[in-house]
Amino acid sequence: MADPITKSVVGIAGSVLNKFVADKNLKMQLEHELKTQLQTANLAQIEVNKIEASSKNWFVAGWRPSVGWVCSFAMAYHFIIAPMVQFGIGIWGIQVELPEFDFSQLSTILMAMLGMAGLRTFEKQKKVARGDD
Known part of the structure; x- marks a missing residue:
């Protein structure tokens, strides 16, 4: 409980x-x-x-990985895609305001998911979890 x-x-x-x-x-x-x-x-x-x-079924089992995909895409956009696009088009003198968002909430979810995945990997290696694959 x-x-x-x-x-x-x-x-x-x-x-x-x-x-x-x-x-x-x-x-x-x-x-x-x-x-x-x-x-x-x-x-x-x-x-x-x-x-x-x-x-x-992807719609049943896929929602958990989709959260990871969304967080991964948001991280890639925030740290790689947006800066590279701004740099790339800035070379030609074009200034574009790409959408910005608060990455802090998504990063919290992403870090929690990565932590749980790391813990699960550790458990599997130590064979302390039920259903070790």
Whole structure:
């Protein structure tokens, strides 16, 4: 139950139970039931994620890599393509304002993805993860 959404739902439900349920045993039973249902939902989502990741259909399994492709293209545009285009057309004396965007949010996503990929590679090399390929 490490994810923040589950913790916040349990926290909110706990405060509601504290206000409206006086019996401690009933309150504990309801909290336990809520946690069990949330855990069941999390496990079901994990199974869906496994099925999506193993799918051969590009629209199902391809959305995860597409996030990486978008971040990679944005990084290439920001650091290579835009400066080279501006330099190239600047040689002929043409000044063009290429679109700029805030790369900080995309770089955060990209670095997180690269970090997770690096961690997964490390786990595979050390054979500490289930399903080592």
